[in-house]
Amino acid sequence: MPSLGPKRALSPLVRTQFYFHFLSHVKAQNMGFIGLGNMGFHMAKNLINAGYKLTVHDINHNAVNKFKEMGIATKETPFDIAESSDIVITMLPSSANVLEVYTGRNGLLHGNNPLRPWLFIDSSTVDPLTSRTISEEISNRLLKECRGDSSSPVMLDAPVSGGVPGAESGTLTFMVGGSKEAFKAARPVFQSMGRQTVYCGAAGNGAAAKICNNLAMAVSMVGVSEAFALGQRLGVSATVLTDIFNSSSARCWSSDTYNPVPGVLASAPSSKGYSGGFSSKLMLKDLALAFASANGVRLGCPLAAKALEIYAELCEGGHEAEDFSCVFRHHYSGKDEKGF
16 A cells, blocks of 8 residues: 555635545445444434434344344444444444444444544543543554545534434434534534534543433532422422423423423323433433542532432442433332322
């Protein structure tokens, strides 16, 4: 293979033209998707429905088989995905999983050979350091084929908010860190899976924003659950309180979209046995990331600390697989609308 030569710093205009040129033809390119869990399954399906040519991978063979049945190509390893894809999206449970998929044995970046993918998008919720480390490693690699004047791939950290309902309906919010030119160019990809895309700044800032978002979400869910439990003890039904909350100052996502009281909102995981949503185990993981990040910048976060304690107790009590809104049922002993 001929040498690609030394890397050249590109002007913002040239970089923008480069990214827009290749994203304008993205549906004709091969896209890999790794991580077909509760969120990734729906995100991948939305990309397929939008007309993207997808190849998928997951360690869960049952999840992979669902795509095989739809006629979608599958691969055995992340490395195989990289070898056959121009763009790769990952949606994984933890920092450890992300590191394994990108840098582990048979990972996306396995070996020191030039890479085929010119764009990597990680939508996992991880610590900012992990995102920045992988982004730097990717930027220091070479492409098998130069794209315009660029000889290196790029990475965007793009975690999401909106939960499983948002992933299924294609209304997620993406918080994106990395190259601003790549962010602008990748909007069509994000818009196929979500409703809003927010640029957060340099590499790792998307991950940082997501940690802050989930800290607020956990504290909000605990607070709303506490209020509903108190209302029930005082003789006010959750349906009445929900109407009040959603038309007054207490209105929030934990009340109007993800209500924790079984029977109040049919679409919420609480009305489905706290299944199919965002697990308490993952919320505990995200709170631990937030708390560690706060300690790293010497910021006291007493509400995050209390929420971390509550979710640790829930997981230790055997509720780690249930949606995190189960805090209403298992921490506050809340009842459904029929009083059970």
